[in-house]
Amino acid sequence: SRDGTLFASIGRGHDLTIYDTSSWRKMFTLSCVQAGLALAWGPTVTKGLQYLAYGGESKKVRIIEIRTQEESWEQVLSVPRNGAVNDLDWNLDGMLAVAVGDGTATVLDLAYLQCGQAVNQMDYRWQRQGIVCFTEIRRKNNSMQTVRWMPPIGSFLALGGTDGIIEMIDLTDRNQCKAYEMNVDEKNSCDPEANTLKENRSDKR
Numbered sequence: 001s002r003d004g005t006l007f008a009s010i011g012r013g014h015d016l017t018i019y020d021t022s023s024w025r026k027m028f029t030l031s032c033v034q035a036g037l038a039l040a041w042g043p044t045v046t047k048g049l050q051y052l053a054y055g056g057e058s059k060k061v062r063i064i065e066i067r068t069q070e071e072s073w074e075q076v077l078s079v080p081r082n083g084a085v086n087d088l089d090w091n092l093d094g095m096l097a098v099a100v101g102d103g104t105a106t107v108l109d110l111a112y113l114q115c116g117q118a119v120n121q122m123d124y125r126w127q128r129q130g131i132v133c134f135t136e137i138r139r140k141n142n143s144m145q146t147v148r149w150m151p152p153i154g155s156f157l158a159l160g161g162t163d164g165i166i167e168m169i170d171l172t173d174r175n176q177c178k179a180y181e182m183n184v185d186e187k188n189s190c191d192p193e194a195n196t197l198k199e200n201r202s203d204k205r
Contacts (some may be wrong), residue, residue, distance in 0.1 A: 001052075003044040005068065010036035010054055018052075018066065018073075027071050034058045040088035040096065042113055051076075051113050053096055055085025061098055063110070081106060087146050093154040095171070097147035105144050105159050107135040107171060137169060 001007075006027075007019040016030040016039070034057035042051035042063075050066040063077040083101030090096045094111030143162045150156040155172040 001041045001050050008039055010039050016054055038085055038088040040090040042090050043092050053088050057084050061085055089147050089149050091149040091154045097157055099144040099147045101143045103139050103144055105137040105147055
């Protein structure tokens, strides 16, 4: 984690493991359906509350909330993509960049998690703030391999892929933000306002 209190590991073993760095004691292990390829810690804003993003061959970005005092966790967001999640980077402004194997990079605005309050996975109002607004950057059909925010300016993003080209993207202009199609297989598909979101999507395209 950014404050150094937790350590996370993920890999081909299909497990995500969280350790307490004060004693290097294993806190808990999450079983992944397919191999994990990337993880990123969110900004630390409240003692005892951490957010972690991870993904891999399952083609989903998952966000979990970790409550260190209770040693418990809960998934608060799951965003499917059209390829393997190869890399993740979460900047201090709450923007999560995702390198996807289909040749795209996704940027999710998760700044609302910096409120310092726990988020429940059934709180659809919070979930909509994270999944309705995102930016997608598309290259050629080559796999996107790496995404890195360039400090100190949090809006500059570096991209790299199998085409051997490194790009610098300035995301200062948020006008690229567009609607995200909800996955009917996700728990948030029972959101009572889901139909409203579907109508809004057609207006934003």
